[in-house]
Each structure stands twice: as structure tokens, then as C-alpha cells.
Amino acid sequence: MPEDEQETSGISRKHFIVAAGVGALAVPAALSAAGPASARVRPEAGRLLTPTPKCTDGDSTATPSQMEGPYFKPNSPERADLTTPGMPGTKLTVSGIVYSQSCKPINRALLDFWQADNNGNYDNTGFTLRGHQYTDAQGRFTLTTIVPGLYPGRTRHIHVKLQAPGRSILTTQTYFPNEPRNQTDSLYDPRLLMKVTSGPNGRDAVIDFVLRVP
Template identity: 35%
Template sequence: MERKHFLKSLLVGAMSTPVLLSACGKEDDVTPTPDTTGGTGSGSCTVAPTETEGPFPTKVPASYVRSDIRDNKSGYAMAAKITITNSSCVPLAGALVDIWHCDAEGNYSEYGGTGMQSTNYQSVHFLRGRQTTDANGLVTFTSIFPGWYSGRATHIHVHVYSASGQSLKVTQIAFPEGTGTAVAAVNGYTKGLNGYTTNAQDNVFSDGVAQELATVTGSTSAGFELSISLAVPA
């Protein structure tokens, strides 16, 4: 049963960037061990925790079926590889996977001009996209490494639907932090990491990221690759 709920929005930080939302509770943390061979799964994969999709969800997700979601936004290149399985670790083919995240400055497309985000990007749609999982449950997006904004750790939003369009899971992807990580290498782009909210302090991730923590490899010069497996109730 979903146990995390959207509770409240926080005050806007000094940089007029969006501040997200308190949340509490998370499903049991057990690292999934998916079978990604396309065959019969073995073992058990804990379903990813449900997180808020707000306050900046994609308004018309079906309009952005594409793998390259950059739309000329500048930033360090990043390939995001997301594998979707069911709770028995069987890869889920034909699922629809939407992702969205902020740009290097911490702003979202499709929103802005308000207290939540001063920069107005209501008429553009960067860093949003949809793909259909292959036989191995995999989707791949070409993007940039996300920036950060006040009150949130670096993250990517994910909404998974069945092939028929039924919502299966809304969750988020967390990034490893600390010395030697991609977050440290990117160093908040021009903002640095002064005032950055860590996973442990984040209102969404502070109760644990066992099912949501991606593996991120690469460098600022060569680009980064993010990979994660998410189990959904299907």
C-alpha cells in the first residue's frame, strides 16, 4: 500500500527556485535483484516507493515520445538507462515510462513566472520525455545531468504506465553523493553546492533511498551514465 503522501510546500529559497514538499513513510527497503534477461524472473523485487509527482509534472506526457529530451539545454551529457520489472523481477516489456527533471539552473519547463519558480518556462518542454520499454524492460534517455534547487537533492521524476495507459507507479530517482560521485564532480554547475540539500535531509529521500538510488558513472568530460532498476506492481 502506498504510504508516502504529499503534505505541504515549503517557502521559496533566497534564489527564487522551487522548493518541494514534505513527505513521510516509505515501503520496506530491500534492494531489488531483477532478472534482466527477458526470461522468467527469479526471487523477489521490492516495489519502488511512491513519491509525489508535483509540483512540476509533465502536462501532456503522450506528446513527448522521444529518447533525446535535451531540447538544446546546456549541461553535462547524461544517458539515463531505466529498467522496469514486476515484483517477481520479470522485465516488463511495453510499459510507458515518463521522466522529467530540472535544468542546470534548477528550473523546470512548462512552469514558471510564479513564487515557486521565477523564471518563466511555461511555453517550452525541455527535459521531459516518454519511452516504451523493450523486451528487457529497458528505456534509455539522452539528457543532461540535473541541477538542484532549494530544498531538494538532485533527482529525476519517473511515472510508469502499463501498455494500456494504467498508472503503475510514480516515483523518483536519487543520486549518490559525496567525494568521488557525479554530484560532487558537477558541483552544482555555476551554483556550487553551498546550500545543497542532501539525500539524508531531503523531504522525499530522507527516509531511505534503497529502491531509488541510481548507479552513476562517467565524468564531466566524457559524460555520465545513470542506470537503475525499478520494480512496479504489475
């Protein structure tokens, strides 16, 4: 039975092996443009153009960080589908876009996911329900997985680390709406709620992330 997750200050850096290889990547030219697009207003033919719209989640505030917890493992396999044939649980697809703070989609952003299985257990010996992937040129990602089970002390959640090429790592978690334990889990943050719909083949969840990239 997994133990409750405890905050462990200073635990983060030693686990960033997956991200370490990514950190050497050059920042794409699109990300190095001076100044946030939302702050630029370009004159054209004597009038001002509308500034770049805010990010689709309603603001361009960076996604808040959350504790890593005790179950992260470095060197997860690169894969967008964490399921295996016959894996118990409700199928779940998580998709979204990774943005910069100026609402530009980030190409080749790393997302490293890990989560509990249907019974609320983490695989601490192998890599079941662990995997990393990269966004496409439009900043998009799609994760195929199952709805994580509950375990003592926590509401339902998925862990993820994100990193824009050459930038610092964001460690956070995502949450499910209408979960009774959202009211009692002190880590729960409504800013990290996914929009979840149910269909004949499982659930679809959507969440966008905003990284601290100009």
C-alpha cells in the same frame, strides 16, 4: 526560482493524461500468467529446478512511490533524448529495466520523465527536459539527458511516472549518490538511488524499476 516541492494529496489523477491512453492497452500474455515465477518450482525428471532469480536490484519489492511535486505536465512528447544542441549541463544517460514483481521484464511500459535544467529550473511553459518513452520487449529503457541542477529545498533528482500497460501508475523520483543534500532532503530515499559512473562523455546512471504487476 522554483518553489520547494510540496506534497499535494489528490493532485495525481488529473495529470494522468499521458497515461490515460496507455491504460487501454491489453496486458501482454506474458504478464497474465498465473502466479509469480519466483514462487514456482517445476518438477522435471524427479528433481526441482532452481526458481527464477530475483530481480537484478537484489529484490522484487516494488519500487517505492514518491510525491509528484508541482512541476509535472501531461502530454510530454514521446522522446528518449531530452537534450537539445548547446544545452548547458553535464550529459547524463539513465538506463535500466522495468520489471514485474515476479522479475519479468515488462514490454511497452511507459516512463514519463521530467526534471530541472542545469540551473535548477523547470520549464513550465514548454516541454524542455520532459519526455516519455516505452520499454522494449526486454523491458529496457534509455534516457539521454543532462544532470539536473539543484534548487532550494531539494537534493538532485529526476521525476518519473511509470505504467505497465493497463495497470496503475507509479509516480516516483530517482536520486544521485554522494550528494550532500541527500542527508537533508526529507524526500530522499536510498532505495531510489541510481548507480552512477563518470566517463569522458558525461555520466551513466543505472536504475531498475519493479512495478506492482504479478
